[in-house]
Amino acid sequence: MGTATGTYGGRSAQERRAERRERFLAAGLELFGAGPGYRASSVTALCEAAGLSTRQFYEEFRNLEDVLARLHLRVNDLTEQEVVRALADAAADGFAQRVTVVLRAYVTAVTRDPRRLRITFVEIVGVSAALERQRLLRRARWVELILAEAAAAAARGEIAPRDHRIAATAFIGAVNGLLHDWTAGQFEATLDQVVDELAGLLLGAVRLRERRAAPAAPTASPNGR
Missing domain, CATH: 1.10.357.10 (Tetracycline Repressor, domain 2)
Incomplete structure (x- = not known):
């Protein structure tokens, strides 16, 4: 990891965060739009669907x-x-x-x-x-x-x-x-x-x-x- 640029595996920290956001949004689209719906979903379920952690979730979003x-x-x-x-x-x-x-x-x-x-x-x-x-x-x-x-x-x-x-x-x-x-x-x-x-x-x-x-x-x- 380059300390000056924050790159890892050829991707910057900003690019990795953008990818995580998209994974959370894709999971939300599936859960809210095709699955149980927004009211029956949870942060935990969304994180599981996205394959990411709750810590990463709260780095990108305030709540569901x-x-x-x-x-x-x-x-x-x-x-x-x-x-x-x-x-x-x-x-x-x-x-x-x-x-x-x-x-x-x-x-x-x-x-x-x-x-x-x-x-x-x-x-x-x-x-x-x-x-x-x-x-x-x-x-x-x-x-x-x-x-x-x-x-x-x-x-x-x-x-x-x-x-x-x-x-x-x-x-x-x-x-x-x-x-x-x-x-x-x-x-x-x-x-x-x-x-x-x-x-x-x-x-x-x-x-x-x-x-x-x-x-x-x-x-x-x-x-x-």
Whole structure:
């Protein structure tokens, strides 16, 4: 071991710690997302699954909740990256096309690994006030993405300008519920069917107010007056 650089076996102390963190997170993903779940897990069980000691665990994390929090952020970051890439590829498309592109990227990313889906929509809920704030903050980012797309569409004249925050927030709740039930086997559907249904919901919510706001056409009387 080199005392100046802290290297061992060709790896620095920082690299070894990063590897340990990844092993703990991988074990957490399996325990929380596919195994007994967060509430039925323990630090001891996580360490055994990772093949590391409790001393090493507490060098990297404060507690088990810290592992769940980091996993939740990672899952959201990975999903967000795929959505942003899809939006960049659809830069020249209209609002309806971009909505479909975004939803396909989101649904594909979030359902690719059932463990990630469970952590995002099930295990994170109701754990603590801190995790609830984190969950709502990340959920708000998806609402803001929808609002930005709607504002851009309104600027292009594709939809009428208005405050879409309530519609966007309600839609995000619908997405979460639908994906949870779909992946839990509550109903049978293809990915295309799920994406089409969600796209219809969002487009309908955005345009519903436009139809209501449109003045009613005058009705001609029988005598033509």
